[in-house]
Amino acid sequence: MEPTGKRIEKVPYGGPGLELFLAEGPHPNARSQRPKAVGGSVPVPARLGRLHPVMAALKDAESRLVMPSALRHRSLLLLQGQAAEAVRRGYEVQKARSSFFPREGGVDVAVDGFAYTVTVRQEFPESTDLERSARLVVELAHGLTGRPGRWRDRKSRTLEEALGVILREIEARAVEDARRRQDEQQARAEREVRWQAAMGVAKEQAVRERLAQVLREEAGRWQEAAALSAYCMALERRIGELDGAVDEPALDSARDWLEWARGYVTSVDPLGSGLPEMPHTREPTPEELEPYLRGLSPHGPERHAGR
Incomplete structure (x- = not known):
């Protein structure tokens, strides 16, 4: 009624x-x-x-x-x-x-x-x-x-x-x-009030997703660095085990490879040197906002998504 x-x-x-x-x-x-x-x-x-x-x-x-x-x-x-x-x-x-x-x-x-x-x-x-x-x-x-x-x-x-x-x-x-x-x-x-509110929420979600993506990338590099670091430790032990059992040029080559590998691990490990910083964020693009607007358009309250 x-x-x-x-x-x-x-x-x-x-x-x-x-x-x-x-x-x-x-x-x-x-x-x-x-x-x-x-x-x-x-x-x-x-x-x-x-x-x-x-x-x-x-x-x-x-x-x-x-x-x-x-x-x-x-x-x-x-x-x-x-x-x-x-x-x-x-x-x-x-x-x-x-x-x-x-x-x-x-x-x-x-x-x-x-x-x-x-x-x-x-x-x-x-x-x-x-x-x-x-x-x-x-x-x-x-x-x-x-x-x-x-x-x-x-x-x-x-x-x-x-x-x-x-x-x-x-x-x-x-x-x-x-x-x-x-x-x-x-x-x-x-409609303008609802659209402004939806845009505010969508911007927060888009920024959150971008930060989460950076976090996932850092975690992926950290996991890769951990695996490579374990390999370097295993390689170092193996060099020690074979010291005197193989010729010196082979040991020198293995030591050079180990040195390069450790440098690479340090370069990809987000925790390898210092602390990671809070990523810089930018204003989300309309395309980044659209998935969070539930059918509304990022271009205005009188338009539909995709137009």
């Missing part, structure tokens, strides 16, 4: 992956967070005067809103009314980033850094029925949100009367997107 005042959220993580985490407050789609059904009326101008600069550019763009002149005029009035009300509420109206078909035209309404494209088009451009061909559709690009995104002329409500609802939908999406952004930022911050 979800703790009081919390909700379970999920955000994309690493391509097809999802990360679950506890977020603050109710979900934006919860009944208590939904906007009221009535969005308030939005004044629609009676003529195309004192246009917003973006609307003035759209009005002059002959390749946009290609439809009968009366419908085009009405479409521009609808968009101008929406733009003026958005500015009055403190939002920004921008040139639409989306590309349109010639029969469409629209603007972006930016709320809290999120831009939403509002477009108008003729609903039945090929209809021979005068009533049907005079209908317009206002659309709000919705991506994959599943939220309302299309309003039509209907007997119960004209598009002029729906502009307030459309603007409230934009505001509701901005609230939802802001919360999602906050949740994603929180999730990224938590």
Whole structure:
């Protein structure tokens, strides 16, 4: 069960992956967070005067809103009314980033850094029925949100009367997107903390493994030196046993070999001259850290191992 005042959220993580985490407050789609059904009326101008600069550019763009002149005029009035009300509420109206078909035209309404494209088009451009061909559709690009995104002329409500609802939908999406952004930022911050902790542990383990490798190498050389030292002692005894029994050149050659062998043993024995020092360590490479990160990437919390 979800703790009081919390909700379970999920955000994309690493391509097809999802990360679950506890977020603050109710979900934006919860009944208590939904906007009221009535969005308030939005004044629609009676003529195309004192246009917003973006609307003035759209009005002059002959390749946009290609439809009968009366419908085009009405479409521009609808968009101008929406733009003026958005500015009055403190939002920004921008040139639409989306590309349109010639029969469409629209603007972006930016709320809290999120831009939403509002477009108008003729609903039945090929209809021979005068009533049907005079209908317009206002659309709000919705991506994959599943939220309302299309309003039509209907007997119960004209598009002029729906502009307030459309603007409230934009505001509701901005609230939802802001919360999602906050949740994603929180999730990224938590991943950063976990990654930093994992990197600290991985560095300790990588350095420990490097020191252990040096220790194993020293122990190996010490064992080799011990075996060679025992051989030298045996060789020295054998030379003593054969002194006088073999010719002097053979004994001299054996003594020379013994002298060289003892020098070599001293050179490879880590305990042969003085004491071994604590090995110097360096910063582990990403490749050395990766085995200890349990699937995390040494290059950052938002990347996967091997990438």
